[in-house]
Amino acid sequence: MKKIIISLVILFTFSFCDDGFEELNVNPTKPVQLDPSTKLTYIQLYTGGSSYVAYLFYNVIHLMQNVQHLNNTSYASFLYKEGNTHWLFEEQFKTTVKNIADLEAQLEASTESTAAVDLAIARIQKVLIFSRITDAYGDIPYSEAGKGFLEGIRFPKYDKQSDIYANMLETLEASAATLNSGGASSYGSADLMYSGDTGKWKKFANSLMLRLAMRMVKVDNASAKAWATKAINGGVMTSNADIAYLQYENSANDGGPNVNPLTKSFTSRASTQVKIAKPFMDFMKSRQDPRVSVLCSTVSGDTTAALQFGQDINDATRGTANSKPNINIFGGSGVVIYDAPLFFQTYAEVEFMLAEAAERWGLAGGSTNVESHYKAGVTAAMQYLSMYGHGVNITTSQINDYLNTNPFVPAQALKMINEQYWVATFGNGLETFSNWKRSGYPVLVPANVAATLTGGEIPRRLPYPASEKLNNPDNVEAAIVQQGGDLLTTRMWWDKN
Numbered sequence: 284m285k286k287i288i289i290s291l292v293i294l295f296t297f298s299f300c301d302d303g304f305e306e307l308n309v310n311p312t313k314p315v316q317l318d319p320s321t322k323l324t325y326i327q328l329y330t331g332g333s334s335y336v337a338y339l340f341y342n343v344i345h346l347m348q349n350v351q352h353l354n355n356t357s358y359a360s361f362l363y364k365e366g367n368t369h370w371l372f373e374e375q376f377k378t379t380v381k382n383i384a385d386l387e388a389q390l391e392a393s394t395e396s397t398a399a400v401d402l403a404i405a406r407i408q409k410v411l412i413f414s415r416i417t418d419a420y421g422d423i424p425y426s427e428a429g430k431g432f433l434e435g436i437r438f439p440k441y442d443k444q445s446d447i448y449a450n451m452l453e454t455l456e457a458s459a460a461t462l463n464s465g466g467a468s469s470y471g472s473a474d475l476m477y478s479g480d481t482g483k484w485k486k487f488a489n490s491l492m493l494r495l496a497m498r499m500v501k502v503d504n505a506s507a508k509a510w511a512t513k514a515i516n517g518g519v520m521t522s523n524a525d526i527a528y529l530q531y532e533n534s535a536n537d538g539g540p541n542v543n544p545l546t547k548s549f550t551s552r553a554s555t556q557v558k559i560a561k562p563f564m565d566f567m568k569s570r571q572d573p574r575v576s577v578l579c580s581t582v583s584g585d586t587t588a589a590l591q592f593g594q595d596i597n598d599a600t601r602g603t604a605n606s607k608p609n610i611n612i613f614g615g616s617g618v619v620i621y622d623a624p625l626f627f628q629t630y631a632e633v634e635f636m637l638a639e640a641a642e643r644w645g646l647a648g649g650s651t652n653v654e655s656h657y658k659a660g661v662t663a664a665m666q667y668l669s670m671y672g673h674g675v676n677i678t679t680s681q682i683n684d685y686l687n688t689n690p691f692v693p694a695q696a697l698k699m700i701n702e703q704y705w706v707a708t709f710g711n712g713l714e715t716f717s718n719w720k721r722s723g724y725p726v727l728v729p730a731n732v733a734a735t736l737t738g739g740e741i742p743r744r745l746p747y748p749a750s751e752k753l754n755n756p757d758n759v760e761a762a763i764v765q766q767g768g769d770l771l772t773t774r775m776w777w778d779k780n
Contacts, residue, residue, distance in 0.1 A: 319393075319401055320473035322386045323408070327475045328540040329378040330412055331529050331625045335547030337370035341419070341745065343548045343557065346712030349742055350705065350719050351560040351727050353608070354594045368771075369748030371419055371713075375412060376428065383409045384429030397469040400481060403461040404468060407488045410451045411527075411627060414495060417447050418717045419745045421775030422762045425450070438755045441762030444776035445502075452495055452510055459488040459517050475529055476627075486525050489517040490633045497636050498721050500643070501779040508644045515640065515647055520630040523667045527629075533622035542621040545710055549608050559606040562727065564593025567706065570689045573681040577668050578709055580609035596730045624670050631667060631707045632714070634660035635700050642696045654691045657700055661686060664707035698724050720778045742771035743778055 332338040345368060347353045383405065390402040417423050425447045427439035468479035477483040496510035520526070531543045549557055559579045567575045568588060575588045582605070585591075594605040637647040638656035647656060665677040665685075691699060701724035708715040719727070720743060729741050746769050751759045763769045766776075774780065 316389055319386055319390060319405070320470045322382055322389075323405065323470055324473045324475060326379050326382050326386065326408060326412075327529060329375075329382075330408070330415075330627075331531075331540060332544035333374050333378055333540055335542075335544040335551065337374045338544035339548040339551065340367040341371045342545070342712040345742075345745065346716045347710075348560070348596075350712065350715045351562040351596055352709055352712070352715065353563075354558045354560040354596050354598070355556050368745040369750065371745065372416065372423075372748050373750060375416055376424070379412045380416075381429040381431065383412060384433060388433055395469065397467055399461055400466040400468045401470060403458040404470065404474070404479075404481075404484050406454050406458045407484060407491065410454055410488075410491060413447065414451060414491070415713055417444050417775075418498070419713055420747060421744055421773070422766045423447070424758070438758055440758050441765070443765065448495060448499065448777070452492060455488045455492040455495075456513060456517075459485050459492070462488070463517075476527055483525055486518055486520050487527050487628065489514045490519040490525075490527075490628055492517070493519055493633065493636050493640075494628065497639065498717065498777045501721060502777045508640075508646070511636075511640050511644070512646060515637065519637070520628075520633045523630050523663055523670070525630055526667060526670075527627040528624045528670075529627075530624050531622045533620075543623040543625050545625060546621050546623050557607055558594040559591075559608065561593035561595045562725070563706075563709075564591065564606060566702070566725065568592075571685065572706070573677050573685060574665060574668065574706065576609075577675055577677065578609060579606040581606055597732075620671065620673060626667075626711055628714075629663070629667055629707065631660050631664035632704065634663055635704045635707065638700045639697060642700070653693065653696055657691050657696075657703070658686055660700070660707070661703055664703065697722065701725070737770075737772050740772050743774050744771065746771060 343353065344355055348355060386405050387402065387409065390398050390405060393401075395401075413423075413425060413428075417425070422441045422444050424439035425442040427434075427436045430436040430439070462481045462485040466481070468474070468481055468484075470479040472478055474480075477487070493511055493514035496507050496514060499507040499510075531546075532541045534542050564575070564579065566572075567578075568591070571588075575591060579591050579593075581590055591606040634656050638653050638660060640646040641648060641650055641653045641656060662682050665682050668675050668677060701718065701722040704718050704722070705715055705725050708718065719725070727741060729737075729739055733739050733741065747759055747763070767773060
């Protein structure tokens with residue numbers, strides 16, 4: 284059914300080439316607009332990725348290596364080169380961005396009784412889409428993006444990230460208020476994330492608001508605190524049942540948006556190339572983390588923690604004994620999980636942010652609740668892995684043993700919270716990368732190749748695509764000047780030194 288929906292949307296998207304033939308091309312028996320629910324399905328699937336190739340290059344090869352979750356042995360220095368970093372930008376603007384702009388315009392003009400609620404949900408989805416793009420590149424087209432057909436804007440300007448963040452936060456606040464006032468959504472099962480459940484969408488809106496607020500702690504602490512306060516008071520996720528994710532189809536032959544792009548990325552490179560990085564493995568093993576045998580396996584298939592070790596980030600060999608990712612690939616049973624969930628934001632992340640908000644500002648119950656939020660985050664991070672199925676299950680006893688073996692140290696609160704965030708977001712390279720930049724944890728040592736390719740620094744962003752410099756040169760050049768460069772090491776607005 285998803286494939287049929289996608290085909291319909293693609294046909295609809297390219298059905299506008301009728302300049303001068305409007306009357307001849309109108310079929311009175313066909314609708315002039317697709318139903319909003321059909322568009323939302325398409326948008327949500329493509330938010331996860333249009334193909335595994337795009338996800339492979341920007342997430343697995345670049346971002347998951349930048350944060351040293353993985354070491355891709357055939358790309359030992361590739362992550363420090365300005366190539367193939369364009370995938371997220373080009374993929375999202377040609378799929379989700381133009382279609383979310385169309386859906387938003389359609390719902391704004393709608394007189395249906397569910398239009399206001401449907402629009403609020405669409406706008407939350409829009410913030411998710413744009414927050415991912417701006418967190419990867421910095422200043423991007425935003426206010427004029429996706430309006431080529433709607434308003435004839437073929438060359439959109441690049442908005443400042445500070446302005447984008449301000450608008451995204453206001454959008455989340457307004458959308459959450461609409462959902463709080465009541466009313467039903469028409470999306471139903473076409474909503475692949477929450478099946479039209481407005482209560483869960485409201486929690487997601489506030490949780491996403493909290494994420495954006497925490498991004499700003501280095502550049503505008505006062506605003507960060509104000510928005511974090513609004514998010515927490517509005518009601519964030521309260522359990523793993525609130526997680527924002529997509530569940531895919533089990534189709535080995537589908538390279539498009541119907542299968543989990545992380546699974547396809549791993550399986551396309553897993554036989555010899557994708558390995559768990561040593562910093563990540565050492566962190567877990569030194570703490571007797573039960574997630575080791577869930578997240579990792581050896582090439583031989585042995586899943587005992589004693590035989591697992593990570594590959595050094597400067598080791599470009601293809602040794603057969605190094606551990607490689609297990610989750611999303613083999614499911615602990617040798618079965619490729621193409622229908623594995625793909626997570627956009629988890630309850631564990633929210634609890635860690637609440638812990639930090641309590642530590643920084645006395646929010647979320649005050650400083651006395653920092654440890655309780657931290658423990659709730661660790662617990663949720665281990666428990667949500669069961670959503671992958673195939674026998675993945677970390678018991679309450681294992682979790683308690685871990686927390687007792689690794690007691691919370693108040694003097695190291697920010698360090699411990701964000702190191703756990705690093706582990707909890709394995710697979711979501713963009714989120715791990717963003718949180719590492721803004722928090723500074725964990726402390727990572729650049730690979731040797733950084734000395735010659737990035738002046739000894741781990742990258743801080745993805746450069747703009749060459750296609751933008753060709754097709755929208757004036758605006759992209761203005762953005763480069765506005766942002767202060769277009770290098771891997773150029774720091775965006777919220778990533779202040």
